[in-house]
Amino acid sequence: MPKAPPPKCxxxxxxxxxxxxxxxxxxxxxxxxxxxxxxxxxREELARRRRAARSATTPGGRS
Ligand code: SF4
Incomplete structure (x- = not known):
């Protein structure tokens, strides 16, 4: 059975x-x-960074 990937930080x-x-x-x-x-x-700063990271990796900039 494959090992589960490590959780994300x-x-x-x-x-x-x-x-x-x-x-x-x-x-x-x-x-x-x-x-x-x-x-x-x-918490708000982290949410802002998550949104920025998501739009940087999502074609079109939005998910
Ligand atoms: S900050 Fe906490 S959750 Fe993130 S890598 Fe370190 S131990 Fe893991």
């Missing part, structure tokens, strides 16, 4: 989770992800 857009935060076993218990999601400004 929610804050390093387009990259897999590399367990870069000490103690994290994945995005679900990553302290950095928690901090970013808990801060309204950082």
């Amino acid at each position: 929610p804050v390093r857009i387009g990259e897999p989770c590399t367990l870069c935060v000490p103690g994290a076993t994945g995005p679900h218990d990553c302290g950095l992800v928690y901090l970013v999601q808990d801060d309204p400004e950082m």
Whole structure:
């Protein structure tokens, strides 16, 4: 049975989770992800970057 791909890092857009935060076993218990999601400004900035990354990789600029 093929191994599941590593989960994507929610804050390093387009990259897999590399367990870069000490103690994290994945995005679900990553302290950095928690901090970013808990801060309204950082959450909005992350959403803005996700939209920018998506439109950069989507033909026509929209999904
Ligand atoms: S440990 Fe957290 S910040 Fe690091 S790659 Fe995984 S989800 Fe992203």
